[in-house]
Amino acid sequence: MLRYLLVFLCWLSGTMVVHAQGTLSGTIRDSLTQKPLEFASIFLASTTYGATTNASGQFTLTGIPAGPYDLIVSYVGYKLLKRSITVRNEPQPLNLLLTPSSQQLKGVTVRPNPNRASDYQKFAETFLGQTSFSKQCRIRNPDDVLVSYDVDANELTASSPTFLQVDNAALGYRVKYYGLKFTLNFKQQYVSFYGWPIFEEMQPRNKRQQAHWLANRLKAYxxxxxxxxxxxxxxxxxxxxxxxxxxRVVPNPRFARTDSLRKALLLARRNQPLSAPEVDSVERWTKVPHSFSLxxxxxxxxxxxxxxxxxxxxxxxxxxxxxxxxxxxxxxxxxxxxxxxxxxxxxxxxxxxxxxxxxxxxxxxxxxxxxxxxxxxxxxxxxxxxxxxxxxxxxxxxxxxxxxxxxxxxx
Incomplete structure (x- = not known):
């Protein structure tokens, strides 16, 4: 059984492709002034369905398979809007109000981070992965990623005040990842991240590249x-x-006893060096597995x-x-x-x-x-x-x- 658990989490909700389809349309406005917001981005999380508003703040999404989705609205200077909706086979007009971000009202203090380069590299390697397809992914806006390392918790975290853009040259998708929350905990040995990505089809150079992308998508699926x-x-x-x-994971009955003996010896010798036989004994006890896998x-x-x-x-x-x-x-x-x-x-x-x-x-x-x-x-x-x-x-x-x-x- 694995001792270390690697968790890959991505917040997703949605529906399958079915015959029933629906349309979403409406207007996006400033919640304070009621002014329509032009060029606001609206999309259904983890899908290819997205649009931008016109000069009147209006948008339309058509041909959406019926079912539940996370609706996301993004606009510079405003808080990200998330709403859970269910698309049905009839029009659903929406009136969406965005709240100005508090960051506009106060200054932002920037503190130097001497480890940022190495911290960012560890984040990028873990977030993108090490597969053959992952090695063809590129983060296009690294300056929009805020990376922090907590020494006491031995934990690396990352987020983005806007979005993280990843170009996947293996699958032909441009992914904008909104609301990123990334955690890499070295102490507890786990990785988790979630957010609300939107997928955009990249433009292929030719039919051969398009066929290559389609084959890779099928392989990934x-x-x-x-x-x-x-x-x-x-x-x-x-x-x-x-x-x-x-x-099935079955506890090893020997582990509790050997662990107790090891701790007792280390406590007794807390202020004295261990002898060679004692060092060998401690090393041997640490090799006793905590559990067995059946x-x-x-x-x-x-x-x-x-x-x-x-x-x-x-x-x-x-x-x-x-x-x-x-x-x-x-x-x-x-x-x-x-x-x-x-x-x-x-x-x-x-x-x-x-x-x-x-x-x-x-x-x-x-x-x-x-x-x-x-x-x-x-x-x-x-x-x-x-x-x-x-x-x-x-x-x-x-x-x-x-x-x-x-x-x-x-x-």
């Missing part, structure tokens, strides 16, 4: 957490190439992975302990390395025939509702480890992405 959750929702786990097994080789039936409400058709991901999720139709990225502590030296590359990830639920009720598009109603309800923990911005797709339909069989 296959085996992803969204792909797996959609498969659970539609009861197609095996047919989509996933093999799911139960993983992998059940039998494939998990679908009923042990989900709960379906017959009346509404709603689906919940439900299981105990851990799930080992194997995606059998694609090998790991060539740069994939063994899981390691955050900040530790790189481990040898993994040679494997397929992708292996671990999934656990954070909720005490041990279940999380899945939307039809493969998103979770509560995105923070799961922890991902191993391969899913390895994938980052390089593989991030908009929630309205749908893989191309398979061609009909030849007759």
């Amino acid at each position: 296959h085996g992803s957490l969204v792909h797996f959750l959609r498969s659970v929702y539609t009861n197609q786990v095996a047919s989509q190439g996933f093999l799911v097994r139960k993983l 992998l059940y080789l039998t494939e998990r039936p679908i009923d042990s992975l989900r709960r379906v409400e017959a009346a509404s058709g709603r689906v919940w991901l439900r299981f105990r302990d851990y799930l080992q999720v194997n995606y059998l139709r694609e090998s790991p990225d060539p740069t994939y390395q063994l899981p390691r502590p955050v900040g530790a030296p790189p481990a040898p590359a993994i040679k494997a025939d397929w992708q292996i990830s671990l999934l656990s639920l954070t909720s005490t009720i041990r279940e999380a509702e899945i939307l039809p598009n493969g998103q979770l109603v509560e995105p923070l309800a799961v922890f991902t480890e191993q391969y899913w923990g390895f994938e980052k911005m390089g593989e991030l797709l908009p929630i309205d992405y749908a893989p191309p339909a398979a061609p009909p069989p030849h007759r």
Whole structure:
């Protein structure tokens, strides 16, 4: 079982591509003066649906698949507006008011940060990731990222007062990431970040590059957490190439005893150097594992992975302990390395025939509702480890992405 947990969190909500579509239109104004705001950005988080207002502060978004979204409005000098909405198959006029930012009313004190260069580099490497696709991502506005390191907490944090722009040359997306909240905790060994990204299609140089982007998007989708959750929702786990097994963590009864002996010896020798035999004993005790991992080789039936409400058709991901999720139709990225502590030296590359990830639920009720598009109603309800923990911005797709339909069989 992994001792160190790498968490990749991105706040997402949305819907799948369905036949019912809706339109959003309205006006964006200053909340104090009621003046319409021209060139305000309005978008549905984690999608490709976005627009800017005209001289009258008006906007229109059409052809939106019905379902729940996070509506985001951004304008320079104003607070970011977030509103949860549900798009239906009829027009929904909106009157949105933006509040001026308090930063306009008072000065901002800038303090030098002697570690900013190294702190920013660690943030960028962790945020973008180390996959082949991630290495083709570039942050275009590094000066808009505020990075801080807390020595006492041994924690690196980052945010942006505007947005963070990432150009993904592997997938052909320009991603503007609003409301970024990034945390890299070296002490507790976890990484988390969330926000509200908007995806824009980059302009391809030619048809060959466009085809290359489409192929890479499909590759990023296959085996992803969204792909797996959609498969659970539609009861197609095996047919989509996933093999799911139960993983159970069992405490090691020897650990408590050896840990007590080690602490007692160190306390007794607190002001005296340890002898060579004592040093050897302490090192040997520290190698006793805290727990053991038991992998059940039998494939998990679908009923042990989900709960379906017959009346509404709603689906919940439900299981105990851990799930080992194997995606059998694609090998790991060539740069994939063994899981390691955050900040530790790189481990040898993994040679494997397929992708292996671990999934656990954070909720005490041990279940999380899945939307039809493969998103979770509560995105923070799961922890991902191993391969899913390895994938980052390089593989991030908009929630309205749908893989191309398979061609009909030849007759």
